[in-house]
Amino acid sequence: SQKIEQNSEALNIQEGKTATLTCNYTNYSPAYLQWYRQDPGRGPVFLLLIRENEKEKRKERLKVTFDTTLKQSLFHITASQPADSATYLCALDRGGSQGNLIFGKGTKLSVKP
Amino acid sequence: DAGVIQSPRHEVTEMGQEVTLRCKPISGHNSLFWYRQTMMRGLELLIYFNNNVPIDDSGMPEDRFSAKMPNASFSTLKIQPSEPRDSAVYFCASSLGTVGFNEQFFGPGTRLTVL
Numbered sequence: 413s414q415k416i417e418q419n420s421e422a423l424n425i426q427e428g429k430t431a432t433l434t435c436n437y438t439n440y441s442p443a444y445l446q447w448y449r450q451d452p453g454r455g456p457v458f459l460l461l462i463r464e465n466e467k468e469k470r471k472e473r474l475k476v477t478f479d480t481t482l483k484q485s486l487f488h489i490t491a492s493q494p495a496d497s498a499t500y501l502c503a504l505d506r507g508g509s510q511g512n513l514i515f516g517k518g519t520k521l522s523v524k525p
Numbered sequence: 526d527a528g529v530i531q532s533p534r535h536e537v538t539e540m541g542q543e544v545t546l547r548c549k550p551i552s553g554h555n556s557l558f559w560y561r562q563t564m565m566r567g568l569e570l571l572i573y574f575n576n577n578v579p580i581d582d583s584g585m586p587e588d589r590f591s592a593k594m595p596n597a598s599f600s601t602l603k604i605q606p607s608e609p610r611d612s613a614v615y616f617c618a619s620s621l622g623t624v625g626f627n628e629q630f631f632g633p634g635t636r637l638t639v640l
Contacts, residue, residue, distance in 0.1 A: 444626045455529075455616050455631030456568070464625065501568065505626075512558065512581065513629065517567035 414439045416516040418502060424522045425492055433487040433519045435502035441480045442504040447487050450499045450518065457501075460487075492523045530633035532615050537638045543605040546635045548617030549598055558629060559592055559602050560616040568616070574600065576620075607639045 413444040415438040425431050425484040435445070444463045448456035462469045462478045462485065469476045489496050499520045530549040538544055542630040550557045572582040577594045585592070589608070594600040604611055614636050618629040 446628065453633075455618070455634050456629075457631070458628035461626055461628065510572055512573050514570075515560075515568040 413425040414442075414504060414506065414514055416502060416504060418500075418512055418516040418519045420519045421517075422520045422522070427493060427523055429492055429524050431489040431496065431521055433500050433502075433521065433522070435487065435516055437483050437504055441483065443465045444505055445476075445478055445485050446503045446513065447474075447476060447485075448501045448503060448515075455513075456501055458471065461511060487520075492521075494523050494525050495524050497521055529619055529630055530615055531615075531632035531635050533635060534582075534633060535636045535638075537640065538607055539640050540607045540608055543603065544607045544611075544637060544639075546602040546637070548600045548602070548632060550600070550617070550619030551630055552598070552620035553630075554621055554630070555597070556620045557594060557600050557623055558618040558626075559600070559629075560618065562614045562634070571602070575604060585628050602636075604637075607637075609639045612637055612639050 417436045444461055446461045447459045449459055450456040460469055460471055460476045460486050462476045473490045477486045499517040499518040501515050503515045506512055532547045556575050559571040560568050562568045572592045573580055573582045574594045585595055590604055591600045614634045616631050616634045618631045620627040620629045
């Protein structure tokens, strides 16, 4: 079965720096991959989706890459701000005809002023 | 739109009691998902519905858990009898379709504590 690893439970960076979060999967290559943000006491909020035939996707200060050879996605936040502090989850499709998602456990990002 | 609505937001109950969690998806969304989140296991899919029909319930832990969706605007997740290991945050999410490239919209969650 598909396994997802977000290899840092926590990441601490200084304001203004670029945060890079990693999502690795172990089995089949998903047709797409999604990234969500979760704040304490709240549900996850969708940020970006990238498909298997896309190498990179951008949205404002966010950038996602998808490398099916490495079985890895990288999530970048440029010019990070304290307001970016949250837990970030990656999610993959389950494959086959089922369209629902498998979520990683998340990386907790803390941006210090 | 008010987003996905869940109730109650917090539930504290004693072992053996029945617990019912409620969800109202976003109007017009035809897929609804129930998740459970714990520190140890992260966010796990329990069951999902498409057009009010359960499609995949393989994530439901055991027979003590059941879910229904009697109409397009309401779903329940029931635990009977509840056990301390059921303590977790339960999320409901909805989307425009089952195909996974549709983003999912999550509710605020119900924090369940079983004593």
